[in-house]
Amino acid sequence: MTVIALVGALDTKGAEYAFLADRVAALGATPLLIDIGVLDEPTVPARIGRDLIAELGGGSLTGLRAGADRNAAMTVMARGAANALVDLDVDGVLAVGGSNAAYVMAEICTRLPFGFPKVLVSTIAAGDTRSYVRETDLTLMYPVVDINGLNRISRPVLANAADACVGMARSRYAEPADGAPLVGVSMFGVTTAAGSSVVRGMADRGFEALTFHCTGVGGRTMESLVLNGTIQGVADLTTTELADELAGGVCSAGPTRLTAAAVRGVPQVVSVGALDMVNFYDAVPSAFSGRQLYPHNPAVTLMRTTAEECAELGRRIADRLNPSTAPVAVLFPHRGLSQLSVPGGVFSDPAADEALYLALKDGLRPGIDLHDFDTDINDPVVSGTAVDLLATWLEKETP
Known part of the structure; x- marks a missing residue:
């Protein structure tokens, strides 16, 4: 079974991730939701919760919520998500959101091998993306509208992202072994x-x-x-x-x-x-x-x-x-x-x-x-x- 990790803030982007999970499932793949939110309670359930992600990132959810440093919180959650992904048996990873989602995805992608399906739908795709793409083969999609609820523009964009990630995972290219330097x-x-x-x-x-x-x-x-x-x-x-x-x-x-x-x-x-x-x-x-x-x-x-x-x-x-x-x-x-x-x-x-x-x-x-x-x-x-x-x-x- 093809497993797609969906990494995002399930408090502020719950509707979008629920839509993605349904789309992945409709394609016959398994969605695995990973919550990196630290603000309000998640609106959809996660397979891997924010408490564990915070712990894997070297912090605690209670401490992150008590602090006022959003930058520190994102650093911990990004590190935790990256640490989680390298140990999970998944076939692709997909994230949606703004610059915070893009930063988390950048941290994840630096830990994953070339050729592993990595898809990001983000408004940063229309700007300077160097600090997010880094030296990886991250696939970017511009959502046209902001990631702020579901509508007649965002739904087809998100559906295409899910389709793309599942398609990449199912038909992943295997490079023949070659011993030449x-x-x-x-x-x-x-x-x-x-x-x-x-x-x-x-x-x-x-x-x-x-x-x-x-x-x-x-x-x-x-x-x-x-x-x-x-x-x-x-x-x-x-x-x-x-x-x-x-x-x-x-x-x-x-x-x-x-x-x-x-x-x-x-x-x-x-x-x-x-x-x-x-x-x-x-x-x-x-x-x-x-x-x-x-x-x-x-x-x-x-x-x-x-x-x-x-x-x-x-x-x-x-x-x-x-x-x-x-x-x-x-x-x-x-x-x-x-x-x-x-x-x-x-x-x-x-x-x-x-x-x-x-x-x-x-x-x-x-x-x-x-x-x-x-x-x-x-x-x-x-x-x-x-x-x-x-x-x-x-x-x-x-x-």
């Missing part, structure tokens, strides 16, 4: 040729490559998969997210970017792809007035990194690679860090590129090879070298 590849629009060439080259050598788009979430996801052991080798040719971290762009992956392979002892080949740019949505902050800008598309404006910023980026890369215990190499293309900074390109700035190179050269510890190329990042010779180095290291480790 997985390789993480970083890529951006302006380094697509390099990333695609690495993927093809690794496949030719018998390895499967996972490509991550360097928008912040992409880099964080790749780092998390390295840390949890999913990825055994890294071809990190596009490190542009470090530039956004430095200058406050929208594609920052945070201060742990480019650290996981060193922590985990995973071999990596690293380059400086798209470190010639910082990404902004809509208007560029006034602090950067006078800087060299380029409209990438109507929604994204790129800003060229300066020589000073490039020098700092070189130092940061060296600092993050130096602790590595596994094999590591750095590839530096002297005639273009991206499609835009080749000779004659809108972001061509040899002085800034040289500042990046010198900082790297001075900062890297002995034992980390710095390979020089008199070409740009997208030249096949760069990606070919990355493939040859990484595949050779992995082949030595593979039985």
